[in-house]
Amino acid sequence: MNSKTENPVIMGLASQNSQLRGPVKASAGPGGGGPQTQTQMNQLKNISTINNGTQQQAQSMAATIKPGNEFEDYCLKRELLMGIFETGWEKPSPIQEESIPIALSGRDILARAKNGTGKNGAYLIPLLERQDLKKDNIQAMVIVPTRELALQVSQICIQVSKHMGGAKVMATTGGTNLPDDIMRLDDTVHVVIATPGRILDLIKKGAAKVDHVQMIVLDEADKLLSQDFVQIMEDIILTLPKNRQILLYSATFPLSVQKFMNSHLQIPYEIILMEELALKGVTQYYAYVTERQKVHCLNTLFSRLQINQSIIFCNSSQRVELLKHRNRVFHDFRNALCRNLVCTDLFTRGIDIQAVNVVINFDFPKLAETYLHRIGRSGHFGHLGLAINLITYDDCFNLKSIEEQLGREIKPIPSNIDKSLYVAEYHSEPAEDEKP
Structure with a gap:
């Protein structure tokens, strides 16, 4: 991975994996304190x-x-x-x-x-x-x-x-x-x-x-x-x-x-x-593309990334789906019957799906709050995640604005992304130069 890509808070957050399905603890009485x-x-x-x-x-x-x-x-x-x-x-x-x-x-x-x-x-x-x-x-x-x-x-x-x-x-x-x-x-x-x-x-x-x-x-x-x-x-x-x-x-x-x-x-x-939690555990990159290059870029990402499950966000409103179909799509994704979900913001708002480790902004949002909600699909408490933004010329102003509001630079995507940044099993392994 490019040495400029740093995420110094990941180590600290990963060690707090206490909220997510650990071994069941023996119950304690209310007077335990x-x-x-x-x-x-x-x-x-x-x-x-x-x-x-x-x-x-x-x-x-x-x-x-x-x-x-x-x-x-x-x-x-x-x-x-x-x-x-x-x-x-x-x-x-x-x-x-x-x-x-x-x-x-x-x-x-x-x-x-x-x-x-x-x-x-x-x-x-x-x-x-x-x-x-x-x-x-x-x-x-x-x-x-x-x-x-x-x-x-x-x-x-x-x-x-x-x-x-x-x-x-x-x-x-x-x-x-x-x-x-x-x-x-x-x-x-x-x-x-x-x-x-x-x-x-x-x-x-x-x-x-x-x-x-x-x-x-x-x-x-x-x-x-x-x-x-x-x-x-x-x-x-x-x-x-x-x-x-x-x-x-x-x-x-x-x-x-x-x-x-x-x-x-x-x-x-x-x-x-x-300030502590919004961006911890989530490594963010952007890829500068034209509108016509987006699909090709998406295919390239799918071929190179190790994805558990991913969500691809689009800005345009989709045709209203039948409620039954909408529920089935969400049910299949949540139960890992499908790995990639393409949707608008409202569909996943607040939804906590632990297996999501990659979020791709196929269309870059205009508002910082929308951006935060989207990347919040990955990097949950104790977990790592990756957020990749496909940026066109028209998105440059919004990118700079969101960086300023969040106080965080979103860096260009490197040719190779270190899997330890978003894949749990790689993160637990020692780095190459630390191995005996």
Whole structure:
């Protein structure tokens, strides 16, 4: 590999492979932290009234909350801990260390962290811990922009809560049978994971009763608060109790998110991990081509790279596919029945597919937030990834702009790319000059 191509943070990140399907750890009781754990819990209880305080009080109280190095440190229910460990989560990721104790305290959160950093666990763990299973009403909602993300989050939630004995999780999205969802809500549901339009329909019809909702999570908040969804989100918030807790998670926070935060969040605790996590583990290159050379360049990349699975992003909107076909394509890709997925941004937004190690921007995006979401498909927490951008003359301005916004130079692609940068088994081997 070209000696100029450096990624000094990969070694450190690879050693943290704790979030991704490690050996199942024996479950531990909620008292495993000893006296220090009890102190932390008392601090969390004392901070529960923080929304009524001043900004100065909030900062002072927040300073007393210490991130936990182990899940046992948060005094979680034993049954929840069992689900966490069986899911393969061994230790809290950085976003989980920051989020879980704050969310348990009842405080609003504004978190900026890329996909694949353990973000789902950061809000699902405190959400489940705070459920009162003796009650039969909806206590928490997770709002996501796409059907695929709703299904993924609901699967994780069901897996983590499976030992809790009675936690009822329901996913509801557009494109499915509305009367069926109304019937399902006749039974007990504690957690609803939904797309915005569908949950608002259910609320307006009186099927989803949200007057006891304590927590609402906006995952991929920048998309949920874009022009397409922002009015729907405003309408949803108006139906909730005034003392509800709001958690916002996204890789980017444009002005629309700032406006929503100022209107609805009460002294939010801000978590910004993008500087640490946005580009760690992902090696980025560009190839300068003409429009006519793109397909040939793509074929060359396929022949030379060692790809587990790849996603190729295009800017142009595709013809709307039948929902059944769309689900089948995604299902096949997720289950490794196909290796390469060509799609637009919305299709994979927030989707966590661990096998993806290469992302190719066939069409280069115009916005930094779009670029971040795309390369977030590779290089997940503890994993390595490769992002290759096909750049035409017309893309040069956008390339420079995105480099400046991210504070990172995207280098020209070398003739040979070191496999240790994006293939796990090569990364674990010592370099040639280090071998005896």
